[in-house]
Amino acid sequence: MHLVDQIKAKAKENLQTVVLPEGYDDRMIEASARIVAEGLARVVLLGNIDALQGKASELGVSLEGVSLVDPKSSELLGGYADELVELRRKKGLSREQALDLLTADDNLYFSSMMVRKGDAGGAVAGAFNTTGDVLRAAFQVVGTAPGMKTVSSVFLMVTKNPDFGENGVLCFADCAVNPNPDAQALAEIAVSTAASCKSFLGVDARVGMLSFSTKGSAQHDDCDKVLKALEIAKELAPDLAIDGELQADAALLPKVGEKKAPGSTVAGKANTLIFPDLDAGNIGYKLVERVAGAEAVGPIIQGLAKPVNDLSRGCSIDDIVSVSAITAVQAQG
16 A cells, blocks of 8 residues: 555544634645545634635535635634734734734644644645745644754655665655754754654664764764764663764665664664755655655654644645644644
8 A cells, every 4th residue: 555545544433623714725625624624634714704605615525514714804813812912922013913823824823723722633735835934833833842943854765675763664854944954953954754654664763873974983063963963862862763963875775784883773664764954855856756666755844743734835735645644743743
């Protein structure tokens, strides 16, 4: 079974509620109907209810089973405004400003507050809005997971070689969010990605902290950062199987791992790869995708207290459905 089909099957096992704030995008309307029809999640679609129903009729889409909520007239608005004022009190946010954010046309703050308050298990946006706007609302409202300050991303790389990772599937991070993480952030990315590995692949992570050096084969400040991150990650998650610094071949190939990092429990069999910066991560996943013909599932946002995922603005309806299923699985905990 394909990885996305496995994720969809898992989503169906414990149905969660996913909010789609961008009801003003036709793709979101069509995707919401499909998500409900496929039984992947309960869906809340945000927007003017008359406009949503009118557009659905134009598109020939049935919104039966989809909950339609207009943030501007929702009975939840007052309580959400009070919560947002309290949450942003140190920033001096007034109630009027909170109401403006919650009733803004993008619906991003309202959807994030739905997730924060448990009225939705997760949110999916980005078909219309930029990554920065989606993550800003999520970071300010949903916040980061306990003990974490870093929001990051993971790609599930489905390769054609079953010898790599878990039957050919590897977790790559961070390939989309943090340009130059320091050691603390890199450690938090590693711990978050290990949790994502367990959630999506159903196995314990074996985390390789990547570098151009393996076990001191080169000396550089960049290598020192990876070593410091490794130390911090072990403190954050003492039971985590993690090692570094490792070159990519030492992390993935048993014979190379045995030679370059003898005795390592990770070298040669890593299923989770942590890149030292966004340059390496973004280049790495695109090379594996384009040159090796792998499928990149993601980016999946991690490190938040509750799931909010970002789409490409060029996404398809299929992409929205798949990311909603991913979000539903994250919401299962």
